[in-house]
Amino acid sequence: MSVQELLVGLEQAVDADEHRIWAVRCAHALGLEGIAVSLRWGAELVWFSNDVSARLEDAQFTLGQGPGLSADFGVVPSQVADLQTAAGDRWPQFATEAGALGVRAVFVWPVRSGAAWFGTLTGYRTTPGPLTPRQAADGLLVADALTGRLLAWQPDARLSERSGAAEGDDGPGEAGVVDLHRVEVHQATGVLSVRLGVPMDEALVRLRAQAFASGQPLAEAAREILSELPQ
Numbered sequence: 001m002s003v004q005e006l007l008v009g010l011e012q013a014v015d016a017d018e019h020r021i022w023a024v025r026c027a028h029a030l031g032l033e034g035i036a037v038s039l040r041w042g043a044e045l046v047w048f049s050n051d052v053s054a055r056l057e058d059a060q061f062t063l064g065q066g067p068g069l070s071a072d073f074g075v076v077p078s079q080v081a082d083l084q085t086a087a088g089d090r091w092p093q094f095a096t097e098a099g100a101l102g103v104r105a106v107f108v109w110p111v112r113s114g115a116a117w118f119g120t121l122t123g124y125r126t127t128p129g130p131l132t133p134r135q136a137a138d139g140l141l142v143a144d145a146l147t148g149r150l151l152a153w154q155p156d157a158r159l160s161e162r163s164g165a166a167e168g169d170d171g172p173g174e175a176g177v178v179d180l181h182r183v184e185v186h187q188a189t190g191v192l193s194v195r196l197g198v199p200m201d202e203a204l205v206r207l208r209a210q211a212f213a214s215g216q217p218l219a220e221a222a223r224e225i226l227s228e229l230p231q
Contacts, residue, residue: 023049032123082128188222
């Protein structure tokens, strides 16, 4: 299936299963093994095709480092064709986490409208190597098509019984509405901010540090904090 056909399919996808199938097909059409879409600076993961792509985004968010957080898009896409040789000095912890997931190459496109850049489309491969010019151009078409979806994005902050991507979260809900993937992280950050008397950004840094030091996923560290609240 061509990228042009997939872009038509994006408009026809109306439920979570169809969105997930579309994302998987899109990744494969771009020569990738997974894709994910996050709001700028990784503030919220809103769409992902598989477990590894979600965990890769979560690693960047937890560590505060990685290609999706550092791209300036002087060249589109931002390509890290071999994480083992190119990322060790720049993003050492991220390179280690990505390696543990079997990820060897990462590619990032901006999701933007004109000069306004408000998100990223990130793809990965388990083998090193750059994109072909056609794949790079097709990825930009996909990122541009997703712009309209994100501009209309309405977060559904209701906690579901699913606990996250690592346990099989199916990703987006109904068309135009996406469950907040990191709702517990945002809630725990607020709790720490009040408990410690520090600003929200510092509270998030402390939560990230706690998760990294304990070897926990960020969502798990957040759930521990929330579990301490009086019922």
